[in-house]
Amino acid sequence: MKSNCSRREFLRTAAGSLVALSFADSLLARSRSAKPPNLVFVFPDQMRGQALGFMNEDPVITPNLDNFASKSLVLTKAVSNYPVCSPFRAMLMTGKYPHANKVLSNCNSRSAPFGCELQESDRCWSDVLKDRGYSLGYIGKWHLDAPYKPYVKCENNRPSFAWNEWCPPNRRHGFDFWYSYGTYDYHFTPMYWATDSPRNKPIRVKQWGPEHEADLAIKYIRNEGGRYRKANRPFALVISMNPPHTPYQLVPKKYVDMYEPRTYKDLINRPNVNKEGDTPGGKLARRHIKNYLAMVTGVDDQFGRVLKTLKHEGLENDTIVVFTSDHGNCLGSHEHATKNVHYEESMRVPFLIRWPGKIRPRRDDLLISTPDIYPTLLELMGFGKDIPEQVQGTSHASLFLTGKGKRPASQLYIWVPVGKPAWGRRGLRTHRYTLMISKTEGKPVEYVLHDNVNDPYQLKNVADEKPDVVAELTRELEKWLRKNNDPWLSVEKA
Ligand code: CA
Numbered sequence: 076m077k078s079n080c081s082r083r084e085f086l087r088t089a090a091g092s093l094v095a096l097s098f099a100d101s102l103l104a105r106s107r108s109a110k111p112p113n114l115v116f117v118f119p120d121q122m123r124g125q126a127l128g129f130m131n132e133d134p135v136i137t138p139n140l141d142n143f144a145s146k147s148l149v150l151t152k153a154v155s156n157y158p159v160c161s162p163f164r165a166m167l168m169t170g171k172y173p174h175a176n177k178v179l180s181n182c183n184s185r186s187a188p189f190g191c192e193l194q195e196s197d198r199c200w201s202d203v204l205k206d207r208g209y210s211l212g213y214i215g216k217w218h219l220d221a222p223y224k225p226y227v228k229c230e231n232n233r234p235s236f237a238w239n240e241w242c243p244p245n246r247r248h249g250f251d252f253w254y255s256y257g258t259y260d261y262h263f264t265p266m267y268w269a270t271d272s273p274r275n276k277p278i279r280v281k282q283w284g285p286e287h288e289a290d291l292a293i294k295y296i297r298n299e300g301g302r303y304r305k306a307n308r309p310f311a312l313v314i315s316m317n318p319p320h321t322p323y324q325l326v327p328k329k330y331v332d333m334y335e336p337r338t339y340k341d342l343i344n345r346p347n348v349n350k351e352g353d354t355p356g357g358k359l360a361r362r363h364i365k366n367y368l369a370m371v372t373g374v375d376d377q378f379g380r381v382l383k384t385l386k387h388e389g390l391e392n393d394t395i396v397v398f399t400s401d402h403g404n405c406l407g408s409h410e411h412a413t414k415n416v417h418y419e420e421s422m423r424v425p426f427l428i429r430w431p432g433k434i435r436p437r438r439d440d441l442l443i444s445t446p447d448i449y450p451t452l453l454e455l456m457g458f459g460k461d462i463p464e465q466v467q468g469t470s471h472a473s474l475f476l477t478g479k480g481k482r483p484a485s486q487l488y489i490w491v492p493v494g495k496p497a498w499g500r501r502g503l504r505t506h507r508y509t510l511m512i513s514k515t516e517g518k519p520v521e522y523v524l525h526d527n528v529n530d531p532y533q534l535k536n537v538a539d540e541k542p543d544v545v546a547e548l549t550r551e552l553e554k555w556l557r558k559n560n561d562p563w564l565s566v567e568k569a
Contacts, residue, residue, distance in 0.1 A: 111207070111457050112430065113394040114311040115296075115381065118167075119285070119374045120160065120216060120320040121414065123403030124153065124423035125345075126371045134342055136333055136372045139379030143398065146429050148475055149438045153426030154504060156445045157489040158402035159415040160218050160258065161191070163445055167401075168199040168219070168248065170449030170466035172487070172559045178219065179491045182257070184237040187221035189494045195246050200449045203461045204311050205249030210304030212252035212295050214288045215315035217242055220257055227274065229266060231259055239266075241274040252303055254291055255315075262318055262325035283327050285316040289377035293384045309393075314381065319370035319404070321413070323363040330369040330376070339364050345420070347408045347532040360407030367406055392431045395455060399448075400424040409533070417488045417502045417511040417523070418533055430455070434475050440506065442483045447471055467559065485548075487555045497562035503552045509533065510548040514566050524548075 125132035129141040130151070155163045157173055165171075165178030173179045177194055180186040193199075201211050220240040226232040229239050240257040247253055253270040256277065265284040266277045280287055292314050295303040304310045318326065334342070339361040343350050349357035378398065385391050401424070405411035408420040415421065426443065428434060433455075443451075446468030453462050454472035462470070474480030488502035488511060495516075502511035507528050513521040524538040524545055538545050556564050 110393070111209075111309050112455075113309050113390060114204075114452065114456065115292075115314070115385065115394055115396045116311070116399075117314045117316070117378055117381065117397065118399045118401060119316040119318060119371075120401055121404045122319050122371060122374065122400035122425060123406075123420050124151075124400075124425050125403070125420065126319070126368065127425055132344075133368060133371075134337075134344060135368045137375040139375045139382065140398065140425070140427070143378075143382060143396075143429060144427055144436075146431065146436050147396075147398075147427040148429075148434050148436065150426040150428075150441050150443050151438055152440045152486075152506070153399065153424050153443050154422040154445075154486050154488075155400070155402040155424050156422075156487045157491075158421045159490075160216075160401055162489070163401040164217070164219050165193050166445040166468075167448055168193060168201070169197045170200065170446045170462075170468040171197070172446055172467055172561075173489060173491065174496060174559055174561050175465070175467060179496055180493045182218055182221050182238075182240070184222050184226070186493050187223065190221075191493075192221040193219035193246070193248075197248075198463045198465070199248040200453055201249040201311065203249075203453060203458055203463075204456075205251075207458060207461070208308055209249075210252070210308050210310040211250045212254075212292075212304065212310065212312040213247070213250040213315070214254045214291055214295070214313065215256075215284070216258060216317050217255045217315065218258045220246065222257070227277070229259060229277070230261065241268050241272075241277070243274075244270075250313075252295065254288075260317060260320060260322060260325075262322070265317070283318075283325075283373070285318055285374050285377040286327075288314055288316055289380045292381050296381070296384045296388055296390065316374055316377070318374055319367055323366035323370060326366050326370045326373055330373040331365060333372055334365050334369055337365070342368060343407075345408055345532060347418075347420075347534055349407070349410070354410060356405075356407035356410035356412070358407075359412055363406060367404065395428065395430045395452070397448075397452070398425055398427045415490060417500065417504075417509055419509075419527070419531075422488065422504065428475065435478070437478070439474075439478070441471060441474065442486050442504070442506070443471060444468065444483070444486050451475065485551055485555070487552075487559075497566045499563070501552060501556060501561070501563050503548050503555070505548070505551075508544060508548060510538075510545065510552065512549070512552070514563065 126135045128137040129144045161182040165176045169176040222237040222240040226237040231238045238258045262284045342364045348360045402414040403421050405420045450462045450470035454470040486504045490500040500513045509525045511523040522538040525533040
C-alpha cells in the first residue's frame with residue numbers, strides 16, 4: 076500500500092478500514108494520554124482506617140466506599156506518621172517530615188511563636204501542578220497557618236488560645252480556587268473564606284459541612300458557567316471535610332437513624348475499649364460510638380455524590396481519585412479520647428486510590444508513609460521529573476501501577492511537644508510490631524512494644540520480654556531519624 080494514498084482510497088478495502096480505525100484509535104489514545112489526569116483528593120478529618128465497612132472492623136455503614144474499594148487499590152496498612160492535624164497536612168503538602176517542613180505541632184497560638192506553619196517557600200505538589208497548567212481547587216479544612224493578632228473573630232479564637240486563621244492568597248501554594256478555613260469545628264454552622272474573601276469577611280453557612288463542601292465540589296467538577304476552572308486544562312481538587320472530627324453529635328439525624336435500633340453494645344467491638352467499665356474511655360466510647368459511625372456514613376454519602384458527578388460528567392477514566400484521612404480516632408481505645416498516639420486506632424487511616432484502566436483494583440499491605448503521597452501522585456500523573464530534591468518521601472508509583480517495586484520495611488511514628496523539637500515520642504511500625512519510645516525531660520525513657528500479629532488490639536506491652544526486638548527496631552528507628560535530621564537522637568537519656 077502506498078504511503079501517500081488518499082484517505083478515501085485507504086478506506087476502500089476492508090483491510091484498509093481496519094487499519095484506518097486502529098490508527099484513529101491509537102491517535103485518540105495518544106491524545107488522551109497526552110492530557111495528564113485530573114486528581115480528586117478527598118480526606119475527612121479523624122476517620123480511622125478501621126471505619127470502612129468492607130474491612131469488617133467497625134460495624135459502620137459505608138456503601139459508597141465499599142463500592143469504590145472494589146474498583147481501587149486499597150492500602151490496608153496506611154498510616155499517618157504524626158497522627159494529628161497540621162503535621163499530617165504539612166507532610167502531605169510538602170512530602171517532607173515535620174523537622175524539615177517546620178510544622179512540628181498543630182498550628183495554633185501556642186505553637187505560632189515557634190514558627191509552626193506551612194512555609195511559603197516550600198514547593199508543594201500543588202505548586203508543581205500549577206506550573207504544569209493545572210486548575211487547582213481547595214475546599215474545606217486547611218489548618219496550616221499560624222493565627223496572629225488581632226485574631227480572626229470566631230468562636231474558637233480566644234485571647235488566651237486561638238486556632239483559626241485565614242490563608243492569604245500568597246500562601247495557597249497554587250490553589251486558584253479557594254473555599255477554606257483554618258480550623259473550626261462547628262459542623263452545622265461552618266465558616267469559609269472564598270478565593271477573594273478578605274480576612275475580616277468569612278462566609279458563614281448553615282448546612283452540614285461535608286454536604287456543603289460536596290455541593291461546591293460538584294459545581295467545581297461540572298465547572299458550572301465556566302466559573303470554577305479552565306475548561307481545557309486538567310484540574311486537581313482537594314476536598315478536606317471536617318467530620319468525623321469532634322463534636323460527634325453534630326451529625327444529621329438521617330445518618331444516625333441508619334444505625335437504629337442498635338446501641339453501643341452492638342457498635343463497640345474493640346476489646347481495647349472498656350465497654351461496660353466506669354472509666355473515662357469507656358464512658359466516651361458508649362456516649363459517642365453511634366454518632367461517630369453515623370458521621371462516617373455521612374462522609375461516605377457525600378463522597379458518593381462526588382463520585383457520581385465524576386461519572387456523569389464522563390470524567391471517571393481521566394481522574395485519579397484518592398480517599399484517605401489525616402489520622403484516626405481512638406474513641407476510648409486504650410483509654411485515649413482521640414489521636415496523637417502510636418496505637419492502631421490513631422495511626423491507621425483509609426487509603427484508597429482509583430484510576431480506571433491504570434491501577435488494578437486490589438488490596439496491598441504496603442507500608443506507605445504520609446510524605447510518600449506527594450511523589451507517588453506526581454509520578455503517577457507524569458511529573459516524576461518535577462519532584463523537588465527536598466522531598467523526603469518515596470514514590471510508589473510503579474508499585475501502584477504494576478504491583479512490583481521496592482517496599483519499605485517500616486513507618487515512622489512522631490510526636491513532638493510544642494517548642495521542644497528534640498523531645499517527645501518517636502516510634503516505628505513494621506508488618507509485625509509497633510515500637511514507641513518516649514523521652515520526657517526529667518523522666519526515665521519509656522519503651523512500649525506491641526506484637527500486632529499476636530496481639531492486634533495492642534493490649535500488652537512486650538518491650539521487657541523482647542529486648543532483642545526492641546534493640547533491632549531501635550536501630551531501624553535511628554536510621555529514619557538520622558535521615559530526617561531529628562534532634563531527638565541527641566537528647567540525653569534521663
Ligand atoms: Ca485532624
